[in-house]
Amino acid sequence: MSDQNSDPQLTLPRRQYIQLFEPDFLAWPPTKYLKNSDVQQWLYRNLFDTSQNTRLPPESYQMRVLRQLIGKIEKAIEENPTKDKISNKLTECLTHLINHSVPSESEEVREDAYVTFTCLSEKGSSNNSQPDELDPTITLLERRYLVSGSRTTGFRTWEGSLHLGSYLLTEEGSRRVRGKNVLELGAGTGFLTILAAKHLQAKHVTATDGDEGVIQALKENLALNHVDEAHKVRTETLTWGPFSDESWIKADCASHPYDVIIGADITYDKVAISALVLTLQDLFDMRPGLQVIIAGVVRNAETFQMFRDQCAHHRFVVEDIEFEPRPMRQQKALFYAAAMPIKILAISRGSKTMQV
Known part of the structure; x- marks a missing residue:
């Protein structure tokens, strides 16, 4: 596969996600693409892994997005469930969020939240190897x-x-x-x-x-x-x-x-x-x-x-x-x-x- 850190099918939804874009409008890759285990690992590492990301969105937002993502992957693997699997990391993360007494959606809006904006010029982003270095960004702590x-x-x-x-x-x-x-x-x-x-x-x-x-x-x-x-x-x-x-x-x-x-x-x-x-x-x-x-x-x-x-x-x-x-x-x-x-x-x- 091509370098996933510069794959627009993955970097676009990540940019939307770290800006706390409404989950229903996230531009996920095609479902057949989501079946790929490398893609699922990339999504876990760059959207939910706290050891790799210090300023993630609120957990309630993460849970809403992760539920949607897992639902899309389940739909993608329906044709061949014995061959295609959902990443254990993703399912374990969802279980953790569910058991962690995550605030409701109505309570979520009252949380202070890190919001990261991607600031691309007309010429686009660079090609550095790490996601946090891939795009110029501004991270704000907002009290929405x-x-x-x-x-x-x-x-x-x-x-x-x-x-x-x-x-x-x-x-x-x-x-x-x-x-x-x-x-x-x-x-x-x-x-x-x-x-x-x-x-x-x-x-x-x-x-x-x-x-x-x-x-x-x-x-x-x-x-x-x-x-x-x-x-x-x-x-x-x-x-x-x-x-x-x-x-x-x-x-x-x-x-x-x-x-x-x-x-x-x-x-x-x-x-x-x-x-x-x-x-x-x-x-x-x-x-x-x-x-x-x-x-x-x-x-x-x-x-x-x-x-x-x-x-x-x-x-x-x-x-x-x-x-x-x-x-x-x-x-x-x-x-x-x-x-x-x-x-x-x-x-x-x-x-x-x-x-x-």
């Missing part, structure tokens, strides 16, 4: 159930961030951050900050969020991904609105003159939009040549249009970046639903004549 009293949703990575990340991994998108000083607004879990700092060669990234708890979790995710917070990334709490004279952001911009602002899933709240636009206004005052890239799922067309209108009122130039999400079954990395429109906007300050 947690929404704070301040309506913060920054403890999980949302579709807008993954869509913007997919764009930044293209050649066109990567040029926007490579070698640049980047400021992220509403950084949340830190996915885009880590992507820019770790995989896209940003010069420096300042990651901000309005919630102190989110910033603390972001710091933990930076350490988890071995991103040098002392030199490569700065994390700060930032409340949107006009900057005060003593604002730390002015000193930070003097030290690391911002070239580009990024933000994802930050235009869903009508209450916050005016403050966000005022923040952009002050940033343009500090750095008139700034380029701003904002992505978001259009859950409410009226709210998204309100953001556009507020930008127009401040004489910002707003352009749509043409980058459509791939249908889920065509995605090879950064898996996310695209049932609702997802937009990416490029925003810049208008010329002096436009601002008169």
Whole structure:
């Protein structure tokens, strides 16, 4: 058989699995392929073996996936059960999970969970021999159930961030951050900050969020991904609105003159939009040549249009970046639903004549 570590029939479902993709949508290989004992060993070693994988999904998720996998293998070996077998490792693993008082599916969503995102550029992955080295990844500890009293949703990575990340991994998108000083607004879990700092060669990234708890979790995710917070990334709490004279952001911009602002899933709240636009206004005052890239799922067309209108009122130039999400079954990395429109906007300050 070909090298299984680079076999797309196996690496694709593994990428989906470590991102906690919904089990019913995992892209398993054909059932006849699953009969192969080497394939079953590979799946056990790379999806369930705790000695080989230190940051596996929650056990409840593992059990749901393993039940489905064993069911598919049983179907595959029905024609010749005396010749074809199910790996003992897989069945023993399922027995262990069943006997281990694994939380129910409803309890599972309340668990902190490692989520690993595969960050492939247009050129695809490398051909290193070990699965963890095969693809560039970002691993985040997410608290998907947690929404704070301040309506913060920054403890999980949302579709807008993954869509913007997919764009930044293209050649066109990567040029926007490579070698640049980047400021992220509403950084949340830190996915885009880590992507820019770790995989896209940003010069420096300042990651901000309005919630102190989110910033603390972001710091933990930076350490988890071995991103040098002392030199490569700065994390700060930032409340949107006009900057005060003593604002730390002015000193930070003097030290690391911002070239580009990024933000994802930050235009869903009508209450916050005016403050966000005022923040952009002050940033343009500090750095008139700034380029701003904002992505978001259009859950409410009226709210998204309100953001556009507020930008127009401040004489910002707003352009749509043409980058459509791939249908889920065509995605090879950064898996996310695209049932609702997802937009990416490029925003810049208008010329002096436009601002008169």
